[in-house]
Amino acid sequence: MAAIAIDQVQVTRDCRQFVSRVEAFINDELHLGFKLVEVKLDWSARRTRSRGGERAKGSFISIAMNRYVQHGPYKYYEYKSFHKSHIIGGFDHVDYTLPLKSVICHEIAHALDAYGKTYTSPHGESWKGIYTQLRKKFINPHIDYDFSFDAEEPKKKEDIGSLYLAHCESKGLRRDWIGSRIYITNKQYTIKGWNPRARKNFVIVERTNDHKEFVMTPADIKHYMEKSYENPIHVGLAS
Numbered sequence: 355m356a357a358i359a360i361d362q363v364q365v366t367r368d369c370r371q372f373v374s375r376v377e378a379f380i381n382d383e384l385h386l387g388f389k390l391v392e393v394k395l396d397w398s399a400r401r402t403r404s405r406g407g408e409r410a411k412g413s414f415i416s417i418a419m420n421r422y423v424q425h426g427p428y429k430y431y432e433y434k435s436f437h438k439s440h441i442i443g444g445f446d447h448v449d450y451t452l453p454l455k456s457v458i459c460h461e462i463a464h465a466l467d468a469y470g471k472t473y474t475s476p477h478g479e480s481w482k483g484i485y486t487q488l489r490k491k492f493i494n495p496h497i498d499y500d501f502s503f504d505a506e507e508p509k510k511k512e513d514i515g516s517l518y519l520a521h522c523e524s525k526g527l528r529r530d531w532i533g534s535r536i537y538i539t540n541k542q543y544t545i546k547g548w549n550p551r552a553r554k555n556f557v558i559v560e561r562t563n564d565h566k567e568f569v570m571t572p573a574d575i576k577h578y579m580e581k582s583y584e585n586p587i588h589v590g591l592a593s
């Protein structure tokens with residue numbers, strides 16, 4: 355019997371689609387503005403390690419496809435230190451699909467960890483927080499069966515993802531600001547998001563009349579938000 359060839363073109367297409375879904379989820383739930391500039395799905399047989407992180411050009415992932423895309427049931431191994439975790443650990447699956455998605459989530463978590471400047475160590479608390487969110491959303495509901503681990507539940511709170519959001523907020527930005535409008539010398543601006551790379555001016559605003567983008571500090575935003583509120587003539591549709 356001839357071996358059934360894996361359709362690399364189709365698998366590549368599926369992976370790209372999956373990456374887009376993860377990016378959209380991250381933008382909705384974890385970090386507005388996150389975008390992978392490079393998604394390399396490397397089919398070369400010599401390639402065995404996958405990577406994710408940040409380079410000069412921006413966030414990237416690079417996946418060793420051959421290692422994960424094989425026929426038959428697949429055992430997915432995570433790093434030894436958390437392989438036995440029920441949430442971010444290893445598992446068995448009927449085929450390669452879920453393990454492949456897991457490694458993609460694993461690497462995207464590294465990219466976001468670097469992008470959001472939350473990085474402490476390669477598989478540190480913030481990375482675990484991000485990976486937890488991605489696993490719960492995209493992977494864990496679809497796992498056929500796990501190893502029935504004898505391990506105890508992870509000691510750390512499983513919802514470390516909220517730590518990640520708290521980190522962003524500790525920089526002074528409030529999520530509910532996004533989409534809000536402020537008025538500076540009678541011109542309207544919309545708060546678009548933030549740039550975690552900035553040292554101070556990390557809030558991005560767009561001027562309504564010409565769509566030009568500017569950056570400001572959270573303190574500036576707070577100031578103008580309050581001012582806009584005090585001067586209702588500039589707020590809403592009142593002409």
Ligand SMILES: [Zn+2]
Nearest residue numbers: 460464476477
């Ligand atoms: Zn890793």
